[in-house]
Amino acid sequence: MSFINKIKEIYRYRHMLFTLVKQDINGRYKGSIFGFLWTLLNPLFMLLVYSVVFSIVFKSNIENYPIYLFVCLMPWNAFNTMIGGGTTCVSNNASIIKKVYFPREVLPLAVVISNTIQYFFSLVITFIALLVSGIGITWYAVFLPLVILVQVVFAFGLILMLSAANVYIRDVQYMMNPIMMIWMYASPILYSISMVPEKWQALYRLNPMVTIIQGYQNLLYDRTLPDFKALGIVLLISLGICVIGYLVFNKLQRRFAEEV
């Protein structure tokens, strides 16, 4: 099936996509009293704990460390949750894959969309934190959607590969836990980029998440323009990963119903 036809077909199944997204968002907190509010409450508690721990117990050289941490950790958590949910999105839906036809790409797409929506909501807490701490929000924040776009495109490409591979080899989903942990420490979340020794900087910056996280820091914490060139390069790389991911997914999906 050609790429154009695939797009047309996914468009025909857009209702299914929307319903999956809606179910994911509504269903996640089904039966709970606070419901969707948990999307906001989780980061809020996280922020409270950081503020207490890092301003009383541990002192960091980084100014306003709780806020710094929060600005970087929110996008990382979103990325982490998206990759985690994305990796298992095909294998966890074995029951429908075995029984119903639909373009399988709908599953990773739904994970990415629903997580992006929830991420947008949780950003509200980031903004509140910035305002309350006195750092404030500047007009640079209008570029936030650009950084989020780069992050989401990057994640989507990875998810296409991971979700398809996980159907054949279940180790993928367990392998992701240590990988994501290592990846987090290889990104400027708990520390700042300037703390990385000069001779490692070039290697360090090969990690696309460095550029992405730095984008958030620039816009929200430093209140400067982000490095558009670096972001543009990461976007191109991410699109390349999406193309490879699509080819891998397309190749592997023919036997999903038999392998899952």
Added chain:
Amino acid sequence: MAKRKSKKGEDIAISVKNVTKEFTVYEDKSYFLKEKIGHLGRNKKRKHVVLKDVSCDIKKGQSVALIGVNGSGKSTLLKLLNKIIFPEKGEIEINGKVSSMIELGAGFNTDFTGRENIYFNASMYGLGKKDVDPIIDKIIEFSELGDFIETPVRTYSSGMYMRLAFSIAVNVQAEILLIDEILAVGDAHFQAKCLNKMKELKEEGKTMVFVSHNITQVKSFCDRALWIRDGEIVMDGETDKVLDEYIKVQG
């Protein structure tokens, strides 16, 4: 692609050309890398050919029964037509929107109400809210679920579950219906209602492919029968003739 027109013209709904389907049978199915590596070089899998070079054309509006003993490949053919699985060799062309009743109620989210599941299930057939709204009352009425439609599907009995699923599958305005042994839905009263509905759909000119072991149902319903044995079509023709021969051989 479903929209592609067949070479002989538009009146062919389903065209199956030289289709071969093999399954890899693992003696010990491994999902994990350690096992996969451990199994390398050992003969733990073998190929099982389920369909051998099968070809057939089904015209629009025809009702075709697939008959044969268990394990002959009928359900595999049906799954191939539904594009859940893909053949190793050969081609399958489908002209028209497919509604499958292979596994009724697959994809129901049991935490959601019957009504919510109607929208979700219909979306798997490509129907949006605007398409479902005009027919939802018809679906609910047909299912005879009454007020239960507002309660989560996990509270349903298996009969209620099947009734809801059947009601959706027959009401989504598909052109081709693929049906696997499902006319065992609910009690005698609901079964009769299902059969009537199927006849109605047949008269509307829908194409149907059936897998059934119920000889009486097949006789009353299908114009044509394909007898599949060990993955090959051994006989193709009028229902009565094929059934007579089938009964003679299989007893």
